[in-house]
Structure formats: C-alpha cells, structure tokens
Amino acid sequence: MFDQINGMPVHALVVHAAVVFVPLLALMAIVFAVVPRWRARVGWAAVLLAVAAPATSWVATESGEELRERLVANGMSGPPLAAIDEHVGFGELTFYYSLGLGAVTLVMVFLALRRSERPLPRAAELGLAVIMVALAAVSGYYVFRTGDSGAQAVWGSSS
Numbered sequence: 001m002f003d004q005i006n007g008m009p010v011h012a013l014v015v016h017a018a019v020v021f022v023p024l025l026a027l028m029a030i031v032f033a034v035v036p037r038w039r040a041r042v043g044w045a046a047v048l049l050a051v052a053a054p055a056t057s058w059v060a061t062e063s064g065e066e067l068r069e070r071l072v073a074n075g076m077s078g079p080p081l082a083a084i085d086e087h088v089g090f091g092e093l094t095f096y097y098s099l100g101l102g103a104v105t106l107v108m109v110f111l112a113l114r115r116s117e118r119p120l121p122r123a124a125e126l127g128l129a130v131i132m133v134a135l136a137a138v139s140g141y142y143v144f145r146t147g148d149s150g151a152q153a154v155w156g157s158s159s
Helices: 010-034 036-073 078-113 122-155
Strands: none
Touching: 010 036, 010 078, 010 122, 036 078, 078 122
C-alpha cells in the first residue's frame, strides 16, 4: 500500500507534505498558545494541521519503511543502510512528536474555544501553552533532523 505508485516510491511523493505540515503545525500551535486574541481566527487552521501533520508524517514513515525493505531486498547494506536507519529513527520520532503536538493542540483548541460555556483556568491554559510550545520546538527539530538525514542518505555530504 505504501510502496509505489506507478513505479515511483510513495515516500518520495508524501515526504514533502510532512516537511510542510509539521512545521506549519508547530508554528500554528505556537501562535495559538501565545496569542490568545488570535485564537478564534486561527483555531480552524490549528485543527486541520493537528490532523494533517501527524497523518502525513505517519504515511511518510510507513512508506519510508517500505522503501527501506525494498532497498535491502535489492542488496543495500553497510554505511548507506546505516544512514537510512538513522533517517528512519528520526522519522519515527518526528511522527510521535507531531502526533503529541497534534493531540495537545486539539485539546487546547477545544478547551479554549468553548470558553463561553466554562472558562479554562489560567493555570491549565498556561500549562497547555507551555506543553504546546515545547512540543512544537521538538517537532520542528526532529522534522529538520529527519529531512537533513534523508538528504544526506540520498545525496551525501556537500562538503
């Protein structure tokens, strides 16, 4: 399912969506967390990205594992395989952190936007905001490390 489409590795097709959506989710989560007056305007985007970023990250991870299996079956081993394995590890961390960020963002949006019914206590709002900003930073870091390690595995060092 995640191996190829018309002979092209699915990973090469979907990885770019994750590279775009995960940082956008991180940015939107930070905005939602630290700029309360914008929450009503950006809540819909935060919800969409909270679903899209982990979903595309998961598909990129699954398709990457399929691609790795095909490369091993075709005889890849040694340092190139080690570079791919490092990339796979970063990809898995990107998925888990973006999933966590997506979940916390959905909770924060739900709780913040239902404020008229029952206001969120200030301490809970601050705690969720701190968690969102921390998860956004870690997700951004790992999407960068994943992309960089993937580029190094494919293209090698440019220095």
